[in-house]
Amino acid sequence: MDLTAQRVTLAGDAGAGAEAKPRLADRIDAWLPKIVLAPTFVCALVFIYGYILWTAVLSVTPSRMLPKYEFAGIVQYEALFGNERWWLALKNLALFGGTFVLVCLAVGLLLAILLDQKIRGEGFIRSIYLYPMALSFIVTGTAWKWILNPELGIERLLHDWGFENARFDWLIDPEMAIYTVVVAAVWQSSGFVMALFLAGLRGIDDSIIKAAQVDGASMPTIYRRIIIPSLRPVFFSSFMILTHIAVKSFDLVMALTNGGPGFASDVPATFMYAFAFTRNQIGLGAASAMMMLMIVVAVIVPFMYSELRRPRNG
């Protein structure tokens, strides 16, 4: 806004001889961005921050079926942390989030490095890996539900090929069900991470690598000491994107396991939905939603702080 204001003053100065006021076109010029942005800004303010605030208020009320505005202190949070299913949801989030982010980063980086070897048909291969991103999580979830189904998918295929004792029944195993979500999520998101890394790799100055080669460094060393460290900002953005995909994961779990078997693959988002909307415990649901927000804040804020403080070079 400062720049625009300055330009208006300059324009005003230029025409100062004729009239002191800025011309209409200039004024429109100054106001137009504000007017255009205003609806989005108001929407964001009301529908995001306003409702976060509302959720926070609800979480300290005894609301059950309908919102009830009486202060009840932290009873909902106490009930939440006394709930076994919530702890399971948190554990699942940690398992899912941790594995998903790490595997995605590893697979994405590996694919990007391999693609960066100036191979033929790169554009074609790149689109293949990127395509899963074009699908919605519901489609991915449903497809993987069939692939992982023991009597329909992979296990059946292995049996038909003659490996009679092959077992791959993670989908119906309460201990392993959450990892099926990891498999599907990695399949969907790693191509996107690859694209990010690829862009990062292309941005690295060739001359540094050439200089290292002249100094006699081997390729693995160049990757380990020069290329990967200089991808730091890409790691940062990928981490941010993947973490928030993990915390908000809802549709994928709904489509793939529906939180099952039983509630073995419940995550905080499905927990929140179940309690707020089907069990008439809006207060408890709101408390769990606030905890989800806290998780995101706790993970991302320190990371962002340390990353953004670092002086940018290059």
Place this chain on the structure above:
Amino acid sequence: MKIRTGIVRSCLIVAFGAGLTVATGVQAAELEVLHWWTAGGEAKSAAELKKILESKGHKWKDFAVAGGGGENAMTVLKSRVVSGNPPAAAQIKGPSIGEWGAEGVLSNLDEVAKAGGWDGLLPPVVTKVMKHDGHYVAVPVNVHRVNWMWANPEVFKKAGVEIPKTWDEFPAAAEKIQKAGFVPVAHGGQPWQDFTVFESIALGVGGADFYRKALVELDQATLKGATMEKVFTTFAGVRKYTDKDSANRVWNQATGMIINGKAAMQFMGDWAKGEFSSAGKTPGKDYVCVAAPGSAEAFTFNIDSLVMFEQSSGDVRKGQQDLATAVMSPAFQEVFNLNKGSIPARMNMNLDKFDDCAKLSARDFEAAAKRGALVPSIAHQMAVPAATAGAMQDVVTQFFNSANMKPKDAAEKLARAALTK
């Protein structure tokens, strides 16, 4: 953040609801009915109600929100009521009627009930659900029986076993069926289906009095007792005879396995009958409906009902009363239930047009009501408030899906879950 989109959506609904207020203001005698009778037979049933109401000079405004269990419909309803613009009538059932009654938004139907003599037409167990604070606030549409077992007689014949009548006979029969290469129990591994099977076992193993004490009155000692342990042991026995693919299978796919002769039996309420009918099967020949083992004398009911919301317009109030009268009329109860697979809620009706399963259900309903063996289904939100039922369902489904949880521990956990308020 999913909650964000959820909230945005409910806001839109509120805004949309406000728009509707303006629209309804123009035509005062319009009756808006919120329901989730959207699937084939159910939709036909709802159309009948509309016809009856229109013949009385009212306008029916359809407010159908799809989604089987009515979860979506309830979310919409909440936002409408909060915005001060409730529909004239809504499909609400079980203890939720009381929860809405406690909010003070339901209108009193005592006059209509008195004029129609409802007290004499409905069993006391049913009227208790329809009342809040001693006043009628809801009108029953139908009665579903939950403790059914749907069996394929062909499969039983091929396996050379009789259909089990008690849970003690069940394991031997299931074993033989499995040996003959069939799936003994067609099941869908979703929490509510696990809970449905569980309640039928509780009724069959412990009887109606045990069921009422444990799952309706939530008596702590009964919940932790030896009978409950036996219920869980039997429940674990059923798990052995389901197939690997049951995880997250929807109930009508499981019914399909009975129809195709892949599986022998399914424990499911009588909405399953619609699947058999639409596949062109006849009861008694292609499939049989019997009470779940050990529960022939008892009856777990799941009743759909309509409640009326307090309205300011006199015309709409008149319409609500006509709607309530129409719902209780024999003509509507017959045609609605013929389409839906359930039985009429009012007793002593002529059932000539109904099939054998419905006739058996109606006979057992009246007998069980006299005997005091008519109990509300907990898995279908008829017995206890949603929060409590949900917590108990969590325990049941957790037990069903974990191989190493002991029946005794499960019973203890169930008792703890029953304390959820």
